[in-house]
Amino acid sequence: MVKFNPQKFPPNLYKERPKISEVISVVAHQLRHPISVIKSYLEALISEDFGKINSKQKEYLVDCLENVKRMAKNVNDLLEVSLIEEGKYELKLQPLSLEEITESVVNNLALWAEAANCEVIFQKPKAKLPKVLADPLKIRQVLENLISNAIKYKKAGRAKIEINLVKRGKEILFSCEDNGIGIAKEDFKKVFTKFYRSEEAMEIDPSGAGLGLYLNKAIIELSGGKIWFSKNKDFGMTFYFTLPIIEEKT
Amino acid sequence: MANQKRKILMIEEDRFLRKVYRDKLSKIGFEFLEATNGEEGLNKIIAEKPDLVILDLILPRKNGFDVLIDIKSNKNTQSIPVIILSNLGQESDIRRGLSLGAEDYLVKTEVSLSQVVDKVKEQLVRVKT
Numbered sequence: 445m446v447k448f449n450p451q452k453f454p455p456n457l458y459k460e461r462p463k464i465s466e467v468i469s470v471v472a473h474q475l476r477h478p479i480s481v482i483k484s485y486l487e488a489l490i491s492e493d494f495g496k497i498n499s500k501q502k503e504y505l506v507d508c509l510e511n512v513k514r515m516a517k518n519v520n521d522l523l524e525v526s527l528i529e530e531g532k533y534e535l536k537l538q539p540l541s542l543e544e545i546t547e548s549v550v551n552n553l554a555l556w557a558e559a560a561n562c563e564v565i566f567q568k569p570k571a572k573l574p575k576v577l578a579d580p581l582k583i584r585q586v587l588e589n590l591i592s593n594a595i596k597y598k599k600a601g602r603a604k605i606e607i608n609l610v611k612r613g614k615e616i617l618f619s620c621e622d623n624g625i626g627i628a629k630e631d632f633k634k635v636f637t638k639f640y641r642s643e644e645a646m647e648i649d650p651s652g653a654g655l656g657l658y659l660n661k662a663i664i665e666l667s668g669g670k671i672w673f674s675k676n677k678d679f680g681m682t683f684y685f686t687l688p689i690i691e692e693k694t
Numbered sequence: 695m696a697n698q699k700r701k702i703l704m705i706e707e708d709r710f711l712r713k714v715y716r717d718k719l720s721k722i723g724f725e726f727l728e729a730t731n732g733e734e735g736l737n738k739i740i741a742e743k744p745d746l747v748i749l750d751l752i753l754p755r756k757n758g759f760d761v762l763i764d765i766k767s768n769k770n771t772q773s774i775p776v777i778i779l780s781n782l783g784q785e786s787d788i789r790r791g792l793s794l795g796a797e798d799y800l801v802k803t804e805v806s807l808s809q810v811v812d813k814v815k816e817q818l819v820r821v822k823t
Contacts, residue, residue: 473781476781476802476803477708477781477802479803480711480781480802480803481708481710481711481714483803483806483807484711484714484715484806484807485710485714487806487807487808488714488717488718488807491807491808493717493718493721493722494717494721516803516804519803520783520803520804523783527784532784534784534785534786535785536785
């Protein structure tokens, strides 16, 4: 058997190693293409435009599609990580209502939450909150990640998630409190690092890449805010982030 | 005229994607034209005068941005709606595509086949009205 040894390999071939973020970027771009092809084919089959399929076949194809979408999400997350590391990540900052986006995300996740036996309570602020400066798509991504993590990593039985928004000085503070499985104290330092996944999280959802919280941190900090978490007294965690209020000219 | 099929030109290098869009759009009554690179795409736009173009950006011979510039700077083709369907999803790419005159910008991994078809129909209705 011949073993490949790059050290013995000749002149300059391995001298200039590409940065890992560049490799990730190239691989992610290459993967996006076949993923979009497979996704389109599955959608075409499921639509039954080209002939009827039986219910079992449809069920399998829908499962395939769900997994391709997961793969697409992981690849997109990887691409975002590489852009962050290369300093090329772009946010389209604009004044927006965090309240409206939070409400929309909560509504979108409501069916799934109910099916997962989770009560999601969004305490809408009594007075209208001022707008914040952020990228609407990316903030939606952060909210979806934090709230869906709370739903996904629940304990057995009925779970409760409380979401709040309050004005605090020149910023809006978002919080998402759950009574889920929580995070072990020894893992606290790793929570916002790339590819961090607790053992419990891996058991519940083996397909995750452990990039969501890393991306959340990047998005919030690039928007001028902060993100952190605390362990609740009894069970679960509370995740917080702040975003700066935009002074609107009247 | 009412029975005349509306022509959709897809400029896309990937044969698999062309195939699924060819099947889908032909099935619902469009005439599907295709080109595998930017130059061929531009030639077909001039020769065939499609009602709408679905344009990828990473293309051999002439990239999609340059194709778009040529379409929108030629008075014979500038009114043809262009939907960009690309894997480039960075904000700067989207901004550039729209500022060059594309009617819509869709990221391949983020939209479904039926969403693209809906966008095609939407744009054609706009052109009609």
